Amino acid sequence: MIIRRPPDIPSSEITPESVYVNRRRFIRAAALAAGGAAIGPAGLRALADEPPQEVPPRFAGMKSEQDEELNTYEQITTYNNFYEFGTGKEDPHRNSRSFRPRPWSVAVDGECNKPGEYALEDILGPETMEDRVYRMRCVEAWSMVIPWYGFPLANLIKRLEPTDAANFVRFETIVRPDQMSGQRAPVLQWPYVEGLRMDEAMHPLTILATGVYGLDLPNQNGAPLRLVVPWKYGFKGVKSIVRISFVERMPLNTWQQQNANEYGFYANVNPEVDHPRWSQARETRLPGFRKDHPTQMFNGYADQVRYLYADMDLRRWK
Amino acid sequence: MSQKRAILALKVVLWLSALAPGAWVVAGLMRGWLGANPVEKMTHVTGMTTLVLLLVTLSVSPVRRITGWNPVIRLRRPLGLFAFFYATSHFLIWFVFYNVVNVQYMLADIAERPFITVGFTAWVILIPLAITSTKGWIRRLGKKWAKLHRGVYVAASLGVIHFYWLVKADTRLPILLGMILVVLLILRAPKVAATYRKRRERSATPVSTST
Numbered sequence: 360m361i362i363r364r365p366p367d368i369p370s371s372e373i374t375p376e377s378v379y380v381n382r383r384r385f386i387r388a389a390a391l392a393a394g395g396a397a398i399g400p401a402g403l404r405a406l407a408d409e410p411p412q413e414v415p416p417r418f419a420g421m422k423s424e425q426d427e428e429l430n431t432y433e434q435i436t437t438y439n440n441f442y443e444f445g446t447g448k449e450d451p452h453r454n455s456r457s458f459r460p461r462p463w464s465v466a467v468d469g470e471c472n473k474p475g476e477y478a479l480e481d482i483l484g485p486e487t488m489e490d491r492v493y494r495m496r497c498v499e500a501w502s503m504v505i506p507w508y509g510f511p512l513a514n515l516i517k518r519l520e521p522t523d524a525a526n527f528v529r530f531e532t533i534v535r536p537d538q539m540s541g542q543r544a545p546v547l548q549w550p551y552v553e554g555l556r557m558d559e560a561m562h563p564l565t566i567l568a569t570g571v572y573g574l575d576l577p578n579q580n581g582a583p584l585r586l587v588v589p590w591k592y593g594f595k596g597v598k599s600i601v602r603i604s605f606v607e608r609m610p611l612n613t614w615q616q617q618n619a620n621e622y623g624f625y626a627n628v629n630p631e632v633d634h635p636r637w638s639q640a641r642e643t644r645l646p647g648f649r650k651d652h653p654t655q656m657f658n659g660y661a662d663q664v665r666y667l668y669a670d671m672d673l674r675r676w677k
Numbered sequence: 678m679s680q681k682r683a684i685l686a687l688k689v690v691l692w693l694s695a696l697a698p699g700a701w702v703v704a705g706l707m708r709g710w711l712g713a714n715p716v717e718k719m720t721h722v723t724g725m726t727t728l729v730l731l732l733v734t735l736s737v738s739p740v741r742r743i744t745g746w747n748p749v750i751r752l753r754r755p756l757g758l759f760a761f762f763y764a765t766s767h768f769l770i771w772f773v774f775y776n777v778v779n780v781q782y783m784l785a786d787i788a789e790r791p792f793i794t795v796g797f798t799a800w801v802i803l804i805p806l807a808i809t810s811t812k813g814w815i816r817r818l819g820k821k822w823a824k825l826h827r828g829v830y831v832a833a834s835l836g837v838i839h840f841y842w843l844v845k846a847d848t849r850l851p852i853l854l855g856m857i858l859v860v861l862l863i864l865r866a867p868k869v870a871a872t873y874r875k876r877r878e879r880s881a882t883p884v885s886t887s888t
Contacts, residue, residue: 430713438713446847449712499845501714546847617846636790636842638782643774645713651777 415573423492423504425659427644430503432572434646439579440497441598442547443532443539450541451579458538460582460599469529469605472520479583483569485518486510490573491566493589495596496628496658500650501643507587508570513561515603521557525605528560529553530586533601547613553586553597554610554624558667564589564660567600590657590664592626623677627668628658632677684748691752695759698726699766716774723767728840730760731833732857739864754810757829761807764800764836792842799835802828830865833858 414432421429441451444458463479488508496502516528532551536542542549559565568587569576576582581598588595594614604610614622621635630640630653644652657664668676702719705711711718734756741749776782786793806826808814815822837858841851863869 434713442846448714448717501717503713544849546849633789636792638786641777643714643716646715648716648774649777650775 417490418506418572421490421492421506423494425494427494427504429492429506430645432574435503435505435571436577436580438645440499440593441541441579441581443541443549443551443599444579445541446546452577454540455578458535458578458582460576460578463583463601465584465600466602467519467604468602470522470525470607471605472522473518482515482584483510486514488569491568491587493564493587494658495587495589495593496642496654498592498594498622498626498634498639500634500637500639500641500654501645502652503645506572507566507568508573509566509568509587511563512565512567512586513563515567516560519603519605521605524607526557527606527609528555528557529602529604529606529610530597530600531602531604532597533599547617550601551597551613552610552616553595553612554606555586555588555595556609556667559588562664562667564663590628590660592628594622595626625668625673625676627673627677628654629656629673629677630654631656632674680748684751687749687752688755691755691759695726695730695756698722699763716770719770720767720775723763723770724840727760727763727767728833728836728854730756730763731829731836732854732861734760735829735833735858735861739861742864742870758807758810761803764803768797768800792839795835795842796839799832799839802832802835806832830862 418429423429437452438448439451440448441455444451444454461479465477465479465482466475467477468474488510491507491509493505493507494502495505512528521528530553532549533539534542534550536549555565566587568581568585569583571577571580576585581596581600584600585598586596586600595612609624612622612624614626615624628639633639639654641650642652642654643650655661702711702722705718706715734753737749737753737756741747772778772783776786787797788794806828809818809822809825818825837851837855840854841848844851
């Protein structure tokens, strides 16, 4: 499952994505200006679009541990639920261009010995990034297979030294209505809040992602730092995290606050517990058309995570 | 003469704009611009188009009564039939892709999920209206025809409820459609209709009401 690959070149030698992206954009803009109107509408459209991402070659032919094909970079980055940028699936891709994920810092507070305001670089500094291919099952009954790039949340938590009173971890998404047009309407209560029980947060499958396909997370996917918990519905994967709090009591996550009838705190993928409005027994594996892909218990990670819920009624704790 | 031409022009506009969403979906399927989840996109486009066309259909009579321009009524049947066409496409997409052509899945969905129950009911109500939309049926049914076709009020209301119950959090659009529907229904209330009919008759000369 974990595909570790030692870097061939020291990270200091790697041109940061933002630099080469800007460089390409600059070159293209210069070429366009030089070529003038001769290039025509197609060229102008190319300028308006994000530069094409070159997926590193190591992903060619990569599959999940269940031998599933990966979704393409384009599918993963143009079809998103990120209400901060609008409620349509294409809205985040379309509306997130002016979002600035750098500089970034994360506030850490609550029941821990190392609270404070951490620059993103300090959070990522000691971590070794790795590729993780996970199924991502949305509560809306569609799914993708995504190669995330990130590190185990447990590593960070250990560094922050939570106290014995820390039973849960609570996460908050940034609030920036000037750059996040979706936040200008009270569709959800901002900031978006999610949480995990401490043992879920410490589980080796739980990661903080900083990228997909080995490239920096695009804004629409939750740049620069997001949670990925592969055995839970996608909405647990809180994006653009600016606050991590260690708390004693179960936090009220946004979707539960929005509609407690339909969304709970645990949100474990479970084919036997339907959403009140649709069956969770099957899913549409995108880009497929038919909702005929059987949903697996805990999204196929039951062997690794079942023990976390050994004595819990999963119908009640949905 | 010019009235005939005006209706013809309106009909051309009607056909082009009513076919546009369907053409966009078909072209998008072929050219791959429906995104990572084409079925969801097709479902949304056909559902939304159905609701908009139903509301436009329901606005024909009030427009006629308010303006006094009778020929506009000739747009009502094609509008209603286009609404039915999109409702049927919407139903078929749901049955084929979400219920994978499995009648048991479909019946379970209809029985267990209220938003599906109302949406399906709305479509079923539209079926006899579409069938009896021909001149022959209008003649045969006589007064009963008008009564039967009041079913469109129920279908449109259920359609809006279907939309409202479907969305996860963003209720702005279904509420907007619901408010438009309420206005269109209020304009039909006998007292309201009588008021603006009277006002028009008082203020305007009935010159333009040729058949």
